[in-house]
Amino acid sequence: MSLQRLDKIIASQGKYSRNDVRRLVRNGEIAVNGKAVSDSGMKVDPESDIINVCGENFGYSEYVYIMLNKPEGVVSASRSPGEKTVVDLVPDELRRSGLFPAGRLDKDTTGFVLITDDGAFAHDILSPKKHIEKTYIAVLDRPIGDAELEKFRTGVTLADGYECLPAQITPLTDDGLTVEIKLREGKYHQIKRMTAACGSHVNKLRRVSMGSLELDSSLAEGECRLISAEELAKIKRS
Numbered sequence: 664m665s666l667q668r669l670d671k672i673i674a675s676q677g678k679y680s681r682n683d684v685r686r687l688v689r690n691g692e693i694a695v696n697g698k699a700v701s702d703s704g705m706k707v708d709p710e711s712d713i714i715n716v717c718g719e720n721f722g723y724s725e726y727v728y729i730m731l732n733k734p735e736g737v738v739s740a741s742r743s744p745g746e747k748t749v750v751d752l753v754p755d756e757l758r759r760s761g762l763f764p765a766g767r768l769d770k771d772t773t774g775f776v777l778i779t780d781d782g783a784f785a786h787d788i789l790s791p792k793k794h795i796e797k798t799y800i801a802v803l804d805r806p807i808g809d810a811e812l813e814k815f816r817t818g819v820t821l822a823d824g825y826e827c828l829p830a831q832i833t834p835l836t837d838d839g840l841t842v843e844i845k846l847r848e849g850k851y852h853q854i855k856r857m858t859a860a861c862g863s864h865v866n867k868l869r870r871v872s873m874g875s876l877e878l879d880s881s882l883a884e885g886e887c888r889l890i891s892a893e894e895l896a897k898i899k900r901s
């Protein structure tokens with residue numbers, strides 16, 4: 664791997680910010696290949712050089728996987744001139760070049776967005792063949808009738824004639840206005856178009872899980888955190 668700044672490498676892994684790295688270097692708590700570091704900007708190869716932070720071997724991973732609780736009004740993109748994007752919400756200590764959202768939520772949809780720099784992983788989880796299940800909570804303007812619920816489960820036909828794969832829908836409230844929907848495909852505005860085909864409009868939409876990995880309930884809207892290797896497996900396995 665190419666040489667990179669030590670502070671950038673350490674900060675890219677999420678636990679320490681660049682300021683933390685500078686402080687730790689001043690305190691003599693960072694070593695590379697057994698020698699204490701005096702310059703936090705020194706160039707190292709994260710794969711072959713042995714980095715030690717506070718007496719522990721520093722585990723470097725080539726890619727990063729971030730769980731974001733997306734607020735309304737933020738665009739699912741890496742860049743969008745004049746608009747705030749999900750990548751803009753990634754704090755400095757997790758930020759690295761090449762981050763993008765693996766799959767999109769509409770600007771007015773909230774909830775779980777996975778941000779990564781691992782193109783192969785994103786391709787894998789988004790490919791139509793392997794499309795992982797995603798769970799949403801939708802608040803509708805009117806309840807979906809029993810016949811339409813059944814259509815949902817066998818495959819709704821959208822206004823443009825597209826036949827959706829069977830999806831799961833479960834009313835969560837007695838008035839039938841709040842429903843849980845599980846989808847295995849990700850067409851543009853899919854839930855809004857599926858519910859429209861059943862005569863209901865989506866007032867609010869929130870993604871609460873990807874595969875069997877749930878959105879961390881301790882994340883406030885706009886907050887994000889790293890996804891662990893075990894959690895990542897929960898998405899891949901589904």
Ligand code: URA
Nearest residue numbers: 769772852853854855
């Ligand atoms: N379906 C939609 O209609 N919008 C989303 O953001 C996600 C799924």
